[in-house]
Amino acid sequence: MNIEDIKNEILKKVEDGIEKVFKEKIEELKLYLEFPPNVNFGDFSLNCFQAAKKMGENPQKIAQLVAKEISPNDLIEKAEAVGPYLNFKVKNDVLFKSVCSEIITKDEIFGNSEIGKGKRVMVEYLSPNTNKPLHLGHIRNGALGMAISNLFEATGHAVIKANLINDRGVHICKSMLAWQKWGEGKTPESEGKKGDHFVGDWYVRYSKEAEKNENLENEVQEMLKKWEKGDPETLELWKTMNSWVYDGFGKTYQRLGLKFDAFYYESNTYQLGKDIVEEGLKKGVFYRDEKGAVIFELPEEFGRDEKGEIKKVTLLRADGTSVYMTQDLGTALLKFNEYNLDQSIYVVGSEQNHHFKSLFKILESLGYSWAKGCEHLSYGMVYLPEGKMKSREGKVVDADDLIEEMGKLARKEIEKREKNLSKEELNSRAAKIGMGAIKFYLLRVHPSQDIYFNPEESISFDGFTGPYCQYAYARTAGILKNAAVADVALADMLRNAFLDIEKIDFSLLKTQEELLLAQKLIQFPDEIISATDEFNPSRIVQHIYETAKVFNQFYHLHPVISAENKELAKARLALVKATAIALKKGLNLLGIEELEKM
Numbered sequence: 001m002n003i004e005d006i007k008n009e010i011l012k013k014v015e016d017g018i019e020k021v022f023k024e025k026i027e028e029l030k031l032y033l034e035f036p037p038n039v040n041f042g043d044f045s046l047n048c049f050q051a052a053k054k055m056g057e058n059p060q061k062i063a064q065l066v067a068k069e070i071s072p073n074d075l076i077e078k079a080e081a082v083g084p085y086l087n088f089k090v091k092n093d094v095l096f097k098s099v100c101s102e103i104i105t106k107d108e109i110f111g112n113s114e115i116g117k118g119k120r121v122m123v124e125y126l127s128p129n130t131n132k133p134l135h136l137g138h139i140r141n142g143a144l145g146m147a148i149s150n151l152f153e154a155t156g157h158a159v160i161k162a163n164l165i166n167d168r169g170v171h172i173c174k175s176m177l178a179w180q181k182w183g184e185g186k187t188p189e190s191e192g193k194k195g196d197h198f199v200g201d202w203y204v205r206y207s208k209e210a211e212k213n214e215n216l217e218n219e220v221q222e223m224l225k226k227w228e229k230g231d232p233e234t235l236e237l238w239k240t241m242n243s244w245v246y247d248g249f250g251k252t253y254q255r256l257g258l259k260f261d262a263f264y265y266e267s268n269t270y271q272l273g274k275d276i277v278e279e280g281l282k283k284g285v286f287y288r289d290e291k292g293a294v295i296f297e298l299p300e301e302f303g304r305d306e307k308g309e310i311k312k313v314t315l316l317r318a319d320g321t322s323v324y325m326t327q328d329l330g331t332a333l334l335k336f337n338e339y340n341l342d343q344s345i346y347v348v349g350s351e352q353n354h355h356f357k358s359l360f361k362i363l364e365s366l367g368y369s370w371a372k373g374c375e376h377l378s379y380g381m382v383y384l385p386e387g388k389m390k391s392r393e394g395k396v397v398d399a400d401d402l403i404e405e406m407g408k409l410a411r412k413e414i415e416k417r418e419k420n421l422s423k424e425e426l427n428s429r430a431a432k433i434g435m436g437a438i439k440f441y442l443l444r445v446h447p448s449q450d451i452y453f454n455p456e457e458s459i460s461f462d463g464f465t466g467p468y469c470q471y472a473y474a475r476t477a478g479i480l481k482n483a484a485v486a487d488v489a490l491a492d493m494l495r496n497a498f499l500d501i502e503k504i505d506f507s508l509l510k511t512q513e514e515l516l517l518a519q520k521l522i523q524f525p526d527e528i529i530s531a532t533d534e535f536n537p538s539r540i541v542q543h544i545y546e547t548a549k550v551f552n553q554f555y556h557l558h559p560v561i562s563a564e565n566k567e568l569a570k571a572r573l574a575l576v577k578a579t580a581i582a583l584k585k586g587l588n589l590l591g592i593e594e595l596e597k598m
Contacts, residue, residue, distance in 0.1 A: 001075075001094065002102045003522055007033050009075055010044060010088050017069035018062070022055060029054050033088075035523065039515040042080070042087035043095055049084060059084035096506035096575065099518050103578040104498050110581055111525045116157035116532075122335055123149045123159060125347035126258065129166040130245040131175040132200035134252050134399040136382050136453060137349065142258045143439045144379055144447055145347045146591040147537035149259075154589060155532045160339055162262040164331055167242055168270065169324075173223040175199050176237055177216065178206035188244050194400065196248030199241050228321055255403055257435070257591050264334065266327040273330030274322055276366065277315045285365050292318040296362055302354075313358050328359050336370045343373045345535070350378045350448065377535045380450035382442070402455075406434030409459045413467070414598070429595060433467050434459065436592040440466025443590055444541045464545055466592055472548035473587065474598040475555060476580035481596075483561050483573055490561065490573060498574060508568045509575065513554035517579060520547040524582050528589070537590060544586035551579050 001009075011031050018024075029051060033044040048066075052059035063081035070079035078089040103110045125145025128134055134142075145161070152159045166172075179186075179202045188198040210216045226234040253260075277294055280286040286296050294316040302311050315325055335344055346356060356376035363371035384397060410430040414421070421429070441458035445451060461467045483490040493500065509518075524543060531539040560576055563569040584594045 001098050003098055003525075006075065006090060006094070006098055007044070010090075011046075013070050013076065013079070014046060014066060014086065017066035018051065018055075020069055021062075021065045022057070024055075035519055036085075036087055039512055039519060041082065042078070042089040043515070043519070044088045044090070046086045046088075047084060048086065052084070091507070092510050093505070093507035096509045096514070096518060096571065097501070097504070099521050100498075100504075100506070100574040100578045101501045103521060103581050104501065104574065107581055108585065111528045111585055112154050112156070113525065113529060114156035115529065116152060116155045119157050119342040120339060121152050121157045121159050121343045121345065122162050122262075122339060122341050123152065123345045123347065124162040124164055124264075124335075125149075127164045127166060127348065128249060129171055130199070130242045131172050131203045133194070133196035133248060136384075136397040136399065136402055139256065139399050139402065139438060140379060140382050140442045140451070141347055141349070142256050143442045143591060144377065144537065146258060147439075147443055147540070147589065148345065148347065148377065148532075148535060150589045150591065151528060151532040151537065151540070154528050160261045160341075161259055162264060162335070163260045164264045165266065167265050168227065168238075168267040168327075170220055170224055171203075172238070173220045173227065174206040174210075175203040176234075176241055177220055177223055178202040178209065179241065180237060182209075188248075194248040194251065195244030195246070196252070197398075197400075198248075199245050224321060225319065252399055252403075255431075255435070256399070257593075262339075264331050266331070269330035269334055270322045270327045271330070272334060273326035273328070274316065276329045276333060277326060280315075280362075280366055283366070285362075286315060296358075296365070298358060298361065302357070302361075313362065315362075324355070325359060325362070328355075329362065332359070332363060332371075332374065333368070336368075336373075341370065341373060343375060344370075345375045345377055347377045347379070350380055352376075353378055375535070377447060379447040383450060383452045397453075402438070403434065406438055406455060406459060407431055409455060410434040410437065410467075413459060413461060417598075429598065432593045432595055433470060433598070436466035436470050436587070438466075439590055439592050440469065440541060443537045444545075446536055446538050461598075466587075467598075469544050469548045469583065469587060470592070470595050471598045472551050473580060473583040473594045474596060476551070476576050476583065477594075477596045479555075479560050479576050480573070480580065483569075486561050487566075487569070489566060490569060493570060493573070498577065501574060504570050504574055505567045506571050506574075508571050511554075511558060513550065513557055514572075514575060516550045517547070517554055517575060520550055521578055521582050524586070540586055540589050544583060544590075547579065547582060547586070551583070 010033060014031060031046060031051070033046055036042050036045045048059035048062040052062055060083055063084055063086045067079045067081040067086055070076065072078060075090060075094055076088055077091045080087050123145055126138060126142050128138060149159050149161050182205065183202065188195040191198060206216065223234060227238060277286060281294065286294050289295050293314050296313045296315055298311040298313060305311055313325060314323055316322060332344070335341060348356065353376070360371055360374045363374065407430045410433040411426060414426060414429055414433070437458040441453060442451060444464060458465055459467060461471055480494060484494050485491070520543070527539050527543045531537055558572065560572045561569060563572055587594050
């Protein structure tokens with residue numbers, strides 16, 4: 001019997017009880033189990049408000065009458081009415097055996113479901129510009145993108161992880177123009193710099209020079225026109241500088257653990273966007289204004305501007321050059337045509353909320369039925385004590401620098417605890433802990449919330465942090481490893497991967513900490529589904545932290561290997577193994593690597 005079997009059996013008893021008491025079936029009523037606020041009340045709970053509303057009865061009366069109809073059996077130890085709630089206590093041997101055997105048997109696929117089977121989802125994330133290196137905001141974007149991708153894969157969806165590279169436009173030309181004017185033939189190799197950092201320096205140089213020379217803006221616009229007309233010299237410079245950036249990006253992607261199945265380049269999609277705009281003009285969806293720009297009028301639901309006029313979106317400038325919206329139209333069509341998507345999720349900051357709402361409305365107005373499958377996962381800004389990051393002024397929190405700094409902080413924490421590690425092992429652990437700290441901190445709040453990133457707080461081995469959860473997993477791994485050394489019988493059980501789990505006496509597990517741990521393990525698959533539905537990895541972060549906290553309470557109060565008897569040690573060891581699997585799965589869903597030792 002697995003966890004779902006237990007739930008379904010309890011719900012069947014409730015339905016039978018209602019039918020027996022009230023002489024009628026409740027059609028189209030979906031009953032579901034919750035968890036009591038205290039494990040001493042039971043393992044599962046059902047609130048009777050929904051049934052009461054359907055039947056026109058008092059929920060407390062329903063709970064009391066139905067409880068009397070549910071007698072103890074091989075599964076249920078007790079059914080008890082508490083106000084409008086029905087609480088159920090499952091027999092400990094059934095509960096723990098079901099939980100541990102299911103998790104240990106499923107191992108890496110524990111928590112997975114097939115609710116998304118047959119559906120194709122593209123998660124487009126990161127979307128860097130090729131005029132500067134990745135920064136802290138990109139790390140939040142990347143952490144969200146990978147976590148959302150992992151969640152959709154865990155729920156059975158076919159996921160395509162995509163990266164749209166912003167490789168053209170005025171901002172790209174700014175770096176190009178600055179290098180052309182003042183670069184003197186320098187390269188990343190000649191300067192000993194990562195390619196994306198090298199190009200980013202020229203973007204900053206342009207900003208400084210533009211403050212002194214207003215004419216540079218005209219030169220940049222002329223360069224963009226040359227690029228769109230296919231000027232060979234301009235294109236060659238563009239290709240060279242982009243290649244420097246891609247080399248740098250690739251190294252950072254690897255450090256961050258970011259993976260992509262498809263790359264889109266705005267240089268390849270803007271022309272398709274132009275074609276879509278021309279088609280929209282013919283259909284009368286768009287129009288040209290008095291200056292010659294192509295315009296889309298947003299519907300009244302978008303409100304009006306400060307002058308009280310209908311809001312408009314520019315799709316092509318008067319000089320015929322494209323804008324971001326043009327490129328996004330082309331990319332959207334290309335994605336759905338290439339991959340036959342059911343859903344396309346854009347992981348982009350909240351400052352682009354209006355842009356994406358407008359994009360989806362334009363696609364809908366053009367008659368694309370798949371537009372309803374477009375979703376914007378909007379996320380908040382990342383702040384430091386100094387305030388909002390400003391790459392224009394060269395004050396960006398560089399991703400590579402942050403990764404290095406977090407590695408240093410992690411090494412200091414490790415060295416406080418263990419002095420004799422090899423340099424290789426120290427660096428390996430520090431890299432995993434530092435990266436885990438960053439991702440956990442950035443994912444621990446709802447995506448829509450702004451974050452004040454605190455490196456010192458994020459790296460702590462105590463509290464609501466990634467290292468705390470990694471440390472809890474390392475403890476489970478340590479217990480399992482030590483058990484294999486300490487006792488022959490336990491070693492045999494571990495070596496055989498708990499194949500004889502049916503012989504373990506799980507009725508011996510009965511403490512509050514053990515029951516709390518079982519409750520957290522039971523909740524995990526539902527948390528994955530909810531996190532996926534809500535585009536909200538913070539649900540997994542919170543759940544894994546709570547699981548780690550409950551495990552640590554269990555660990556401090558109840559010996560495992562040295563339990564009072566061998567049978568209790570076996571039962572607790574199975575619970576530790578199940579916890580290890582859940583913690584590892586949760587961390588991996590967040591893109592965080594687990595450690596066997598810390």
